Amino acid sequence: xxxxxxxxxxEIREHGVMDYPYECCGLLLGxxxxxxxxxxxxxxxxxxxxxSAKRNRFLIEPQELMRGExxxxxxxxxxxxxxxSHPDSPAVPSQYDLEHAWPTYSYIIVSTxxxxxxxxxSWEQExxxxxxxxxxxxxIRG
Amino acid sequence: xxxxxxxxxxxxxxxxxKSQVAVEAKTAGEALDRLTSNYASLRRHLFNDQNVLRNFVxxxxxxxxIRHASGPxxxxxxxxxxxIVPAIAGGAVIETEVGQSLPELSNEEILRYSRHLxxxxxxxxGQRRLKASSVLMIGTGGLGAPVxxxxxxxxxxxxxxxxxxxxxxxxxxxxxxxxxxxxGRRKIESARDRLRDINPHIEIETHETRLTxxxxxxxxxxxxxxxxxxxxxxxxxxxxxxCVLSGKPNVYGSIFRFEGQASVFWAAKGACxxxxxxxxxxxxxxxxxxxxxxxxxxPGIIGAIQANExxxxxxxxxxxxxxxxLLFDAWSMKFRxxxxxxxxxxxxxxxxxxxxxxIDYEQFCGISHTPQPEPKLEEISATELQARRLRxxxxxxxxxxxxxxxxxxxxxxxxxxPLGHVVGRMNEIDPDVDTVVHCKGGxxxxxAIQALKRAGFQGRLINLKGGITAWSDDVDPRVAKY
Numbered sequence: 001x002x003x004x005x006x007x008x009x010x011e012i013r014e015h016g017v018m019d020y021p022y023e024c025c026g027l028l029l030g031x032x033x034x035x036x037x038x039x040x041x042x043x044x045x046x047x048x049x050x051x052s053a054k055r056n057r058f059l060i061e062p063q064e065l066m067r068g069e070x071x072x073x074x075x076x077x078x079x080x081x082x083x084x085s086h087p088d089s090p091a092v093p094s095q096y097d098l099e100h101a102w103p104t105y106s107y108i109i110v111s112t113x114x115x116x117x118x119x120x121x122s123w124e125q126e127x128x129x130x131x132x133x134x135x136x137x138x139x140i141r142g
Numbered sequence: 143x144x145x146x147x148x149x150x151x152x153x154x155x156x157x158x159x160k161s162q163v164a165v166e167a168k169t170a171g172e173a174l175d176r177l178t179s180n181y182a183s184l185r186r187h188l189f190n191d192q193n194v195l196r197n198f199v200x201x202x203x204x205x206x207x208i209r210h211a212s213g214p215x216x217x218x219x220x221x222x223x224x225x226i227v228p229a230i231a232g233g234a235v236i237e238t239e240v241g242q243s244l245p246e247l248s249n250e251e252i253l254r255y256s257r258h259l260x261x262x263x264x265x266x267x268g269q270r271r272l273k274a275s276s277v278l279m280i281g282t283g284g285l286g287a288p289v290x291x292x293x294x295x296x297x298x299x300x301x302x303x304x305x306x307x308x309x310x311x312x313x314x315x316x317x318x319x320x321x322x323x324x325x326g327r328r329k330i331e332s333a334r335d336r337l338r339d340i341n342p343h344i345e346i347e348t349h350e351t352r353l354t355x356x357x358x359x360x361x362x363x364x365x366x367x368x369x370x371x372x373x374x375x376x377x378x379x380x381x382x383x384x385c386v387l388s389g390k391p392n393v394y395g396s397i398f399r400f401e402g403q404a405s406v407f408w409a410a411k412g413a414c415x416x417x418x419x420x421x422x423x424x425x426x427x428x429x430x431x432x433x434x435x436x437x438x439x440x441p442g443i444i445g446a447i448q449a450n451e452x453x454x455x456x457x458x459x460x461x462x463x464x465x466x467x468l469l470f471d472a473w474s475m476k477f478r479x480x481x482x483x484x485x486x487x488x489x490x491x492x493x494x495x496x497x498x499x500x501i502d503y504e505q506f507c508g509i510s511h512t513p514q515p516e517p518k519l520e521e522i523s524a525t526e527l528q529a530r531r532l533r534x535x536x537x538x539x540x541x542x543x544x545x546x547x548x549x550x551x552x553x554x555x556x557x558x559x560p561l562g563h564v565v566g567r568m569n570e571i572d573p574d575v576d577t578v579v580h581c582k583g584g585x586x587x588x589x590a591i592q593a594l595k596r597a598g599f600q601g602r603l604i605n606l607k608g609g610i611t612a613w614s615d616d617v618d619p620r621v622a623k624y
Contacts, residue, residue, distance in 0.1 A: 025230060032151065060230035062200035062207070069227075078151050082230045092244075092274075100198040102187055102228060104152035113389065118363045127155070129186055134245050134274070 001036030002081065002106045002122050003138040004028075008042055013117035015044050016085035016110045025060055027068040028081040028106060036138075037080040037106055043068045081106030081122075088112070091119040093132045103127045106135055145173050145222045153226070156184040170203055171214025173224055188226065198229045244270035245299070251343055255297055268457045269297060273344075275456040276300035278365035280353055280381055282333040283307075284441030285371035285395045285448065287319035292449035293369075294337040294344055298456070301337060302347040302365055305329040312624065316438035353377055355500035358384035367452050369393045371445065375422040376503035382407060382415035383500055386491045393452050395444040400437050400473040402444035405463050405482070406451050409491035412465040417485040417492075422507040440472050519588055520604045524612040527578055531555075539578045540564075540571060542590040543610075547582065551622040553613050556580070564590045565597045573601030580606035580613075582624075 015024045027043040045060050045068070060068075060082065072079055082105065086092075091111040093101075101107060103125045110120040123132040144164045149157050157163060163180070167173035174195075178185035190196050201208045202225040208216045218224070247255070247269060258264040264272075277298050279286050282305045293301055309317075309324045309332050324332035330348040337346050351357060353372075358380055362368055368390050370381045378396070385392035391408040394415060407414045451463050467480040490497040522530075530537060539556040541548060548558050559567050561581070571577055571594075579587040584607055591603045606612070614621040 062202070062227040062229050065227055065229065066202070066205075066225075080151075084230070099196075100228075100230070102150075102152045104155060115387070116359075116363065118388070127183075 001136045001138055002028075002039060002108075003036060003140055004039040005140045005142045007142055008039060009120065009137075009139065011042055011044075012083050012108060012110055013112075013120065015042075016087075016112040016117045017115075019085065020112045020114055021087045023085050023087060024112075025082065025084040027060070027065070027072075027079050028083060028108065029068075029072045029075070029077040030080045032078060032080060032104075036136075039080060039106075040077060041075070042083070043071060079105075081108065083108035083110065085110045085112045085117070091121045093123050097123075098125065098129070098132060101125045101132075103129070107132070108137075144220060145218045145224055147173060147177055147224045147226070150226055150228070153184060153187055156187065157181045167218055169214060170201055170208045170216045170218055170224060173218060174201070174214070200227045200229060201225070202227060245273050246270070247273065248343075251297065254341075254343070258296070263459070264457060271458070272297045272453070272456055273299040275367070276302065276365045277367045277369060277452055277456075278302040278304065278361060279369045279371060280304050280377070281371035281373070282317070282319055282329045283313065283371060283373065284316040284397060284436065284438075285445040286333070286369075287317045288442050288445035289369050289371060289395075289449045289452070290319055290333060290337055291340055292446060293452060294341045294346075296449075296453055297341065298344060298453075300345045300347065300365075302349060302361070303330050303333050303337075304349045304351065304353055304361065305333070306350055306352050316436065316441050318442070353380060355380060355503065358500060359388055362388045362390055365390070367391050367393060367455055369395075369448055369452055371395065371448075375507045376509060378415065379422065379506060380500065380503045383490050383497060385409070386414050387498075387500070391455050393448045393455070395441075395448045397436050397440050397444055399434055400440060400471060402440050402470045402472070404444050404447045404451070404468045404470070405466060406455070408462075408464055409484075411462075413482040413484045414488060414491045416490050417488045418467065418482055420485070420489070424508060437472050440470075443470060443472065519591060520602070521607045522578055522604045523607050524616045527606060527613075528617045536575050537578060538572060538575050539580060539606075540590075541580055541610075542587050543581050547624070550624050551610060551614070553580065553610055553618075553621065561586050561590050561593075565593050568594060568597060568599055571599070571601065573599065576602045576604060578604045578606050581609045583609040583611055 015026065025045050028039045029041040029043055030037060030039040045064055069079055086109055089111060091109040093107060093109060107123045108120065109123065111118045122135040122137050124135040125132055144166055147163050147165060149161055149163060154161060163177055165173050165176040167176055174188065178188065188196060188199050203216055203218060204222055252259065255269050258269050259266060275298055277293055279290055279301065282290060282303055290301060307329045309320045309327050309329055311325060313320060314322065319336050320329065320332045328350060330350050334346045334348050349361060362384050368381060368385050370378060370392055372378050372381060382392055386409040389410060391406055393406055395404045454462055465482045467482055469478045486493050489495060539553060541552065541556040541558045542561045542564055544560050545558065559570065579590050581587040584605060587605050587609065591605055594603060610621060611623055614623045
């Protein structure tokens with residue numbers, strides 16, 4: 001389970017719509033608790049390199065992730081997952097997503113269109129890498 | 143030589159929870175081999191089946207990517223730190239791959255859905271699609287009842303229910319989602335309990351609200367398919383336009399007396415409701431079910447067709463009711479079908495749409511917000527009428543309902559002249575005596591009075607407020623309400 005506030009979910013949706021028709025992405029920062037993950041901040045990654053992203057389909061380069069990790073550590077947080085958008089596509093992970101993920105992290109995917117962001121789901125990889133399972137999102141007001 | 147490998151948080155569960163592991167190695171590759179021979183289950187997350195480092199996994203030796211040095215051969219020395227950092231990939235879905243990430247079915251669910259599962263058109267994949275899907279039903283009335291019950295039984299994972307009414311006795315002849323025990327309850331609560339009883343494995347979301355231009359898009363965005371079970375034109379146009387604007391399929395059904403219609407309006411794939419009916423009929427021309435009646439089983443048939451098409455949309459079936467209008471006549475027991483065509487000039491789904499946001503649908507359908515001042519009409523309450531009769535005053539009471547309604551219930555001592563005949567049979571009404579006119583609720587009797595006045599009737603005409611229903615409520619409960 002992943003807990004996240006309505007405000008942060010709105011930020012993710014807005015980021016997705018802003019970057020439409022390109023994919024947006026960012027880190028989910030927070031804590032690993034006994035009752036699942038708690039997201040306390042998002043760390044949007046600028047999608048200034050659409051062309052290269054299109055080519056290699058990597059949205060967050062390791063250097064950027066390292067910067068994000070460093071930012072998180074400075075604030076006493078962990079990277080608990082990632083979000084990205086699927087423009088005009090369902091908010092479900094692809095086989096490609098499956099091969100490029102680790103367990104435990106939350107992968108929030110938001111489906112975007114020109115007008116707005118529609119579905120938003122969180123996914124967690126099965127420890128044996130066989131599939132993604134939909135993860136319960138506990139929405140906190142605020 | 144001991145080097146320290148930092149384990150990223152998500153992989154620590156495969157390394158006994160350790161955040162750092164020290165290993166003896168000469169090269170970076172050897173360090174990773176050591177690590178993964180100590181913790182075998184960690185290996186598959188770092189290396190693929192060909193034993194090559196996964197392409198999204200990056201290994202940093204003291205902040206430098208080993209790919210920029212000598213790869214796995216990059217030498218390491220005492221005190222070095224190795225970090226494992228993923229890159230995050232993204233990619234939109236290819237349809238056939240969706241199944242990989244669909245929710246699993248429990249053994250109980252497999253048993254429950256076994257009649258679905260053994261058909262290749264549904265199968266495990268299709269049933270998991272149903273579980274992953276969400277449907278919003280507008281209304282839990284005659285159409286919503288079978289729609290909700292069949293979708294719940296079929297295992298649609300999340301069903302949203304929009305209604306703001308309460309269950310009334312006259313609903314139960316066709317709205318089989320509600321029962322006698324539910325009379326007076328809010329329909330969404332009654333519907334929710336019934337759907338939960340049918341299938342406890344699914345989620346029911348209740349929205350006790352009237353669907354409006356303000357809330358429709360917000361509501362629709364959270365669902366895959368919208369099923370229209372409304373009974374009025376403003377809401378029907380609202381559902382259509384909101385579906386077009388949010389890109390959702392609109393599974394349409396409508397019923398009247400013995401005739402029903404069904405179609406799937408999905409602007410991305412075909413015609414929408416406005417392509418078929420660009421303009422609503424003038425207000426009052428098409429009577430509602432409350433005025434015109436409806437055979438109770440008819441919404442059962444049309445609603446079941448809507449549920450059928452909804453399930454097919456979720457399963458990705460071909461041959462949907464897209465660009466097809468199905469007409470059903472329950473009295474002659476005939477189905478007919480019309481071909482529909484997307485209208486390139488459609489104001490909402492055409493090539494140059496003029497409707498880009500939701501509008502005022504009451505106004506669009508000619509229903510004015512400010513009621514037009516009616517010509518002054520003399521009225522009497524049921525109790526006053528009774529009092530005047532008991533005082534022995536000279537009065538005649540004209541019932542303008544239909545004969546079959548007269549069969550159901552009547553006020554004693556009245557004369558039946560159905561609304562359609564009231565002007566023609568005007569000479570049967572004595573203009574020298576006060577005349578009280580009544581119907582079921584007071585609307586038709588008011589029309590009758592206006593028609594009589596227009597036709598030149600000279601006597602005094604008084605409308606019975608609330609009709610025979612008020613008579614039953616306030617004077618004589620033995621008179622049946624219907």
